[in-house]
Amino acid sequence: MKMNIEKYELDELLLAAIKSEVEAEEVYMKLAERVKNPFLKGRLEFLADEEKKHKRFLEKVFKETFPTKNIVLPRSSNVPLPSVRLHGETGAMRDVIVILEEAMKAEKAAHEFYDHLKTRFGDDKTRRALHYLALMELDHYRILQMERDEIGEVENVMEDMGYMNLDGVY
Numbered sequence: 015m016k017m018n019i020e021k022y023e024l025d026e027l028l029l030a031a032i033k034s035e036v037e038a039e040e041v042y043m044k045l046a047e048r049v050k051n052p053f054l055k056g057r058l059e060f061l062a063d064e065e066k067k068h069k070r071f072l073e074k075v076f077k078e079t080f081p082t083k084n085i086v087l088p089r090s091s092n093v094p095l096p097s098v099r100l101h102g103e104t105g106a107m108r109d110v111i112v113i114l115e116e117a118m119k120a121e122k123a124a125h126e127f128y129d130h131l132k133t134r135f136g137d138d139k140t141r142r143a144l145h146y147l148a149l150m151e152l153d154h155y156r157i158l159q160m161e162r163d164e165i166g167e168v169e170n171v172m173e174d175m176g177y178m179n180l181d182g183v184y
Contacts, residue, residue: 019127024134025045028076030091032069034124038117039065041098043102046111054110061154068147075140114162118155125151163181 016076019027046058080091098116125148132144 019130019134024078025076026088026091027131027134028072028079029085029087031127032072032076032085033087034120035065035072035093036067036087038062038098038120038124039069041113041117045110049110054165057157057161062066064150064154070148071143071147077145079135079140111162111165114158114165118158118162121151121155121158125149125155 022030042058042062042065046055049055049058051063058069073085076083098113098120128144128148128151132141132148135144
């Protein structure tokens with residue numbers, strides 16, 4: 015299903031996309047600081063770095079498309095891009111799973127957004143780059159899905175062994 019972004023101006027869409035990438039980087043970094051599992055921490059730091067690269071790419075597209083405009087990120091946007099919020103202290107497996115599932119939804123929506131955004135550009139180079147960005151968002155979704163499933167499996171094993179009262183294990 016394609017996201018309906020036709021009613022938005024192109025500069026508004028790019029600014030919302032940049033803001034979304036900034037927020038995603040922050041969430042992944044904050045979550046990485048809170049989890050104890052070194053493998054999950056590394057994956058989250060990787061995702062944060064990817065979001066930073068996406069932001070730089072989108073800023074370049076914005077500057078090339080609107081050379082006379084400054085990049086000023088909106089406080090909020092009407093563009094339908096979901097965001098992920100951290101609530102309180104996170105570290106318990108259940109909390110991490112919930113955040114990963116929210117992040118998965120956001121990555122899937124970002125894929126759809128970039129896949130549709132590419133149609134708003136006339137030049138093939140930008141269209142191909144946005145298509146690649148959309149594919150990367152799907153890769154992020156799969157990474158998060160794998161981590162979520164792994165945490166669920168660890169949680170099941172720990173419950174079976176009677177260790178579920180330990181907080182922050184993952």
